[in-house]
Amino acid sequence: MFFNINILSLTLGFFFANILSTVPAQTGDWNIISGAVIVTSYEIISKALYRNIITKKPYIINLINNFKIGIVYGLFVDAFKLGS
Template identity: 55%
Template structure:
């Protein structure tokens, strides 16, 4: 028996739905969530110490130090097998969000 166009369409639709369910959409959602968390952290870190005006340089030094320490653990020369790669990726997404938030704050101050 020949397949009709409707049967082919339904089969294609079911195939695409099953492939969508098997993808790692949760990984994408979590990465976006962690980037937004990093963006929120950077906004909090850049506005709270800046209220007094004298903590700006100290806050920037702390942010850069923490940022570089995270990079040191994320990109070592010999990757440690005891550290979970998922945990390192999540910390890296938070770091990317912090960097993005600091760039946005710099553009807000520059305009």
């Protein structure tokens, strides 16, 4: 059951990356702001996740981390689509 939820959060992050890369880019004004929001949220989640590596991580942090990995993967896929 937990494996399915982890995969679901990963794919939701992937689809959310498509939203992040297409909707703000329609006007062309929001590229820098959306990039700053993505990087800031990525670093905040990483800080919360890797602050104390010895203790057992809560399950919600793992889901958020999978969501974060899905966003990064989705942005890389979009970058490769634009480059080809």
